[in-house]
Amino acid sequence: MTEGELAMTEAAWYERIGIPGLLRGARKAYGGAIRQAFEDAGFDDVPRNGAFVLARVYDGHSEAAALARELGISKQAVSQLIDIMVMRAYLERAPDADDRRRTVLTLTPRGKAAATVSWEAATAVDEELTRRLGLAGVADLRAGLIKLCEMAEERD
Secondary structure, eight states: OOHHHHHHHHSOGGGSSOHHHHHHHHHHHHHHHHHHHHHHHTOTTOOTTHHHHHHHHHTTOOOHHHHHHHHTSOHHHHHHHHHHHHHTTSEEEEEOSSOTTSEEEEEOHHHHHHHHHHHHHHHHHHHHHHHHHHHHHHHHHHHHHHHHHHHHHHHO
């Protein structure tokens, strides 16, 4: 085995893949921290994509169509996710006072507590990333990710 081949086999998997793979792997830093924080706080029944829904509802963005678009899943899948979160007492659903055809989602006290746990876990990852990259590095990373989001929006 040549020195170059040896170095290649010793490199971490994330040093050998492209940006799409890096993005997928990087999500695990947040996802793992949030899942662990949920478990530690007794929210071990938050469904997949539940943390995202909690954050969006907390921010006042609870339209099923928007959630479906942002998550990249069908409206039916979002509806099922919301049903589960309502049954598990994270969300409440009520008709919109201005348009009875629409539904308004709000966080229950349990949902607010879980959203706070999620936010704190994500913030801890952000702080660690800042320690490792510095403020300028995080700003550059954020700028690059924003450009990728813009590219995705242009394609939609």
